[in-house]
Amino acid sequence: MFGVYAPDHDVARLSYFALYALQHRGQESAGIASAHGGHIMTVRDQGLVNQVFDEQKLRALHGEMAIGHVRYSTTGANSWENTQPVWRADTRELALGHNGNLTNAVELHAALRERGVAFRSTSDSEIIAALLSTHPAETVEDAIADVMPQLEGAFSTVVMTKDRVVAFRDPAGLRPLALGMLDGRYCVASESCAFDIIGAEYLREVEPGECVTLGEKGLRTRQVVHGERRAFCVFEHIYFARPDSRLEGRVVQTSRSRMGELLAAEAPAPSADLVIAVPDSGNAAARGYARASGLPQDDGFVKNRYVARTFIQPGQELRKHGLRLKFNPLADVVRGRRLVVVDDSIIRGNTTRQIVQMLRDAGAAEVHLRISAPPIRNPCHYGVDMSTREEMIAHGRTEAEVAEELGADSIAYLSLDGVYAAIDGTRETHCDACFSGDYPLAAGEQGQEKDAFEPVALPLARA
Numbered sequence: 245m246f247g248v249y250a251p252d253h254d255v256a257r258l259s260y261f262a263l264y265a266l267q268h269r270g271q272e273s274a275g276i277a278s279a280h281g282g283h284i285m286t287v288r289d290q291g292l293v294n295q296v297f298d299e300q301k302l303r304a305l306h307g308e309m310a311i312g313h314v315r316y317s318t319t320g321a322n323s324w325e326n327t328q329p330v331w332r333a334d335t336r337e338l339a340l341g342h343n344g345n346l347t348n349a350v351e352l353h354a355a356l357r358e359r360g361v362a363f364r365s366t367s368d369s370e371i372i373a374a375l376l377s378t379h380p381a382e383t384v385e386d387a388i389a390d391v392m393p394q395l396e397g398a399f400s401t402v403v404m405t406k407d408r409v410v411a412f413r414d415p416a417g418l419r420p421l422a423l424g425m426l427d428g429r430y431c432v433a434s435e436s437c438a439f440d441i442i443g444a445e446y447l448r449e450v451e452p453g454e455c456v457t458l459g460e461k462g463l464r465t466r467q468v469v470h471g472e473r474r475a476f477c478v479f480e481h482i483y484f485a486r487p488d489s490r491l492e493g494r495v496v497q498t499s500r501s502r503m504g505e506l507l508a509a510e511a512p513a514p515s516a517d518l519v520i521a522v523p524d525s526g527n528a529a530a531r532g533y534a535r536a537s538g539l540p541q542d543d544g545f546v547k548n549r550y551v552a553r554t555f556i557q558p559g560q561e562l563r564k565h566g567l568r569l570k571f572n573p574l575a576d577v578v579r580g581r582r583l584v585v586v587d588d589s590i591i592r593g594n595t596t597r598q599i600v601q602m603l604r605d606a607g608a609a610e611v612h613l614r615i616s617a618p619p620i621r622n623p624c625h626y627g628v629d630m631s632t633r634e635e636m637i638a639h640g641r642t643e644a645e646v647a648e649e650l651g652a653d654s655i656a657y658l659s660l661d662g663v664y665a666a667i668d669g670t671r672e673t674h675c676d677a678c679f680s681g682d683y684p685l686a687a688g689e690q691g692q693e694k695d696a697f698e699p700v701a702l703p704l705a706r707a
């Protein structure tokens with residue numbers, strides 16, 4: 245997600261490159277909306293950023309400001325209607341991009357339908373767009389101030405009207421949102437890596453419950469809601485964000501390599517003689533593990549960088565084929581070795597099982613899995629597609645059973661305390677529900693599996 249107000253710049257091109265840097269947050273569709281002379285124009289389609297846009301489309305999107313979005317959905321509806329930015333023109337014309345998941349989408353949708361509001365998509369993002377577009381308040385900021393307390397769940401959101409870009413973040417700050425500056429103009433992005441690629445300077449994070457306006461008058465901010473507690477997604481630090489992004493003041497790569505060091509202390513592998521990473525997700529943690537354990541480290545796999553992430557086409561069968569194309573073990577490195585194989589997380593375990601098998605086929609003597617996060621046993625209600633509990637390999641299994649299921653000699657995980665030590669954070673200000681089952685926003689969510697309304701979720705590469 246990206247937004248910029250910069251009349252003196254090529255805002256479409258800035259958005260394109262920002263989205264390019266944010267491609268890891270969603271590969272299903274991409275879109276940019278720009279505003280020029282009071283008119284909003286949107287180009288969005290299914291596919292990667294560089295598949296959706298070409299020179300001609302970017303030239304057509306010239307304007308004073310723009311917003312952009314990359315998307316991945318959870319189930320089924322990989323459709324054009326669900327691509328973003330969402331555009332609506334009820335009483336107020338706007339384009340909107342949303343990262344997260346509303347947990348009260350069903351209720352809000354029903355209430356809007358009752359009022360006669362029609363929807364084109366099945367994404368919860370259009371609910372936010374409809375609430376703001378139909379709102380009678382004079383300014384979009386006043387509409388946001390009234391709508392925000394009605395929304396529950398995770399919503400880092402960017403909205404563009406004819407004359408401004410406004411971004412706001414849910415009161416718990418579940419998903420990231422950063423503020424940047426480019427030649428005296430302002431921009432927002434899901435992650436700071438988007439600023440690096442366009443030469444913008446990272447200023448700070450948008451605060452939970454805060455609404456920032458980027459417009460002719462520069463930057464205006466308003467604290468709309470004071471949340472009861474912060475609950476930033478700890479999985480962003482572990483897996484989701486790009487290693488060169490800055491989250492909560494820390495470079496992600498540094499946190500991940502620290503997780504690897506702590507993992508080596510918590511879960512040594514006494515019989516091992518070589519550390520390898522599952523590329524690229526385990527790279528930073530493997531370096532940390534090797535450093536702290538004193539074991540040598542090498543590349544155990546060559547990764548084909550031109551194969552898209554394995555989840556790009558939903559469905560187990562395609563995922564499997566994708567993986568065979570993606571990793572090739574280096575037999576000369578792993579043959580006869582007792583390996584520590586480091587990765588950052590395991591969800592369903594399908595990818596890991598095949599990785600272990602490939603290493604065995606290549607002659608590895610022992611395979612000890614070390615994971616720089618705790619076991620994932622609970623679904624996410626806040627915008628990350630983790631599927632159901634039953635599909636999670638750690639659900640209802642001990643570590644020994646998981647190891648057996650994956651064909652490994654052993655498996656061990658970093659503790660939640662270890663994760664928080666690595667990011668210098670506390671449970672009180674983060675969400676770790678997928679690990680702990682403690683959902684930070686509402687007491688009644690513990691047993692909830694999936695929202696009836698289709699969420700817009702972040703992708704998970706792990707099968």
Ligand code: SF4
Binds near residue numbers: 479624626627675678
């Ligand atoms: S449940 Fe997990 S993935 Fe979802 S917001 Fe919480 S920590 Fe992040």
